[in-house]
Amino acid sequence: MGGKAWKELSESQQAPYHAKFKQDMEEYRKAQKEYYEKVDESTIRAINKEKSKQGKRKIPTRNRVLGLPGKVLTPFIRFSMEYRKTHPTITREDMINVAKAAGEAWHKLTPEQKAEYSRPKA
Numbered sequence: 001m002g003g004k005a006w007k008e009l010s011e012s013q014q015a016p017y018h019a020k021f022k023q024d025m026e027e028y029r030k031a032q033k034e035y036y037e038k039v040d041e042s043t044i045r046a047i048n049k050e051k052s053k054q055g056k057r058k059i060p061t062r063n064r065v066l067g068l069p070g071k072v073l074t075p076f077i078r079f080s081m082e083y084r085k086t087h088p089t090i091t092r093e094d095m096i097n098v099a100k101a102a103g104e105a106w107h108k109l110t111p112e113q114k115a116e117y118s119r120p121k122a
Contacts, residue, residue: 036065075117079106082117 006014041062048058063070073081083102089095106114 032065036062073120075114076106078117078120079109079114 039062044059044062051058061070062068080099080102083105084098087098087101089098
């Protein structure tokens with residue numbers, strides 16, 4: 001069914017397709033979770049390495065799919081994330097300059113100020 005034909009359908013006519021999609025997505029997520037519970041992290045890394053060589057999109061990491069916490073954020077990374085919120089970037093060059101400025105600002109902080117970033121904020 002083409003895009004034009006889809007747009008011409010009423011919401012009630014689209015509803016069965018949305019319901020089928022929702023059901024299929026739930027089944028997919030369940031199967032994906034079962035796969036990730038069984039697969040080893042080294043297998044995922046090997047798959048992603050091969051996909052990267054082929055220029056294909058990588059599959060998500062095990063932790064992301066299972067909703068597990070990722071890597072622990074360092075105090076500097078926490079500071080950088082906060083710093084970037086107050087210094088929006090547009091281009092790649094802007095991002096580089098903001099990152100450099102964040103590093104310089106981090107070095108100017110006192111140990112007490114840096115300690116604030118060593119604990120996650122609630």
